[in-house]
Amino acid sequence: xxxxxxxxxxxxxxxxxxxxxxxxxxxxxxxxxxxxxxxxxxxxxxxxxxxxxxxxxxxxxxxxxxxxxxxxxxxxxxxxxxxxxxxxxxxxxxxxxxxxxxxxxxxxx
Amino acid sequence: xxxxxxxxxxxxxxxxxxxxxxxxxxxxxxxxxxxxxxxxxxxxxxxxxxxxxxxxxxxxxxxxxxxxxxxxxxxxxxxxxxxxxxxxxxxxxxxxxxxxxxxxxxxxxxxxxx
Numbered sequence: 001x002x003x004x005x006x007x008x009x010x011x012x013x014x015x016x017x018x019x020x021x022x023x024x025x026x027x028x029x030x031x032x033x034x035x036x037x038x039x040x041x042x043x044x045x046x047x048x049x050x051x052x053x054x055x056x057x058x059x060x061x062x063x064x065x066x067x068x069x070x071x072x073x074x075x076x077x078x079x080x081x082x083x084x085x086x087x088x089x090x091x092x093x094x095x096x097x098x099x100x101x102x103x104x105x106x107x108x109x
Numbered sequence: 110x111x112x113x114x115x116x117x118x119x120x121x122x123x124x125x126x127x128x129x130x131x132x133x134x135x136x137x138x139x140x141x142x143x144x145x146x147x148x149x150x151x152x153x154x155x156x157x158x159x160x161x162x163x164x165x166x167x168x169x170x171x172x173x174x175x176x177x178x179x180x181x182x183x184x185x186x187x188x189x190x191x192x193x194x195x196x197x198x199x200x201x202x203x204x205x206x207x208x209x210x211x212x213x214x215x216x217x218x219x220x221x222x223x
Binding site: 004006009029030031033040041042043044045048050088092093094095096097098099100101102 | 149152159167201
């Protein structure tokens with residue numbers, strides 16, 4: 001399988017805390033995307049970071065990319081109960097995405 | 110805009126039965142995708158269609174066929190369902206078949222094969 005791995009598989013935190021999840025991928029990439037999936041729903045795109053970028057911010061999201069280690073991290077700052085969801089990285093091959101196995105985030109009020 | 114729609118939402122089949130999952134998008138996207146999602150496995154690409162008139166295999170195409178009916182619609186067919194095909198199926202679309210494009214997902218079809 002070409003799938004990437006995400007770490008941790010599950011994460012539980014309190015509201016207001018930061019959540020960090022990591023992604024490792026196997027092949028060289030053009031870019032890496034992060035998606036969120038609420039329970040029982042489809043995935044929603046969060047952010048894209050290109051292979052020549054090291055860090056990118058969007059609101060409370062901060063993504064880093066280390067192509068030498070084939071890894072990326074997603075940081076959600078000041079988490080809210082509404083951030084409870086599964087988060088997936090997707091590494092960009094030429095014309096398609098290869099998704100990781102996901103991190104389940106639970107944010108307690 | 111409805112975005113990406115999928116029918117049915119739920120389906121139970123017996124081994125050996127056939128069925129077609131329907132997907133439609135109203136965003137004038139060129140590319141469409143079918144994924145399956147299994148516990149602990151993330152999403153795996155079954156087939157995709159970079160543009161109307163073309164289809165290509167993804168990572169797990171065995172046991173499936175697809176039809177890009179027109180620009181809006183992309184169907185997935187199981188000719189002879191097997192218990193290993195029990196999964197949640199997602200359709201997605203993107204403006205172009207480029208990994209730089211974000212993909213928009215439908216709500217999924219939960220399929221159980223007995």
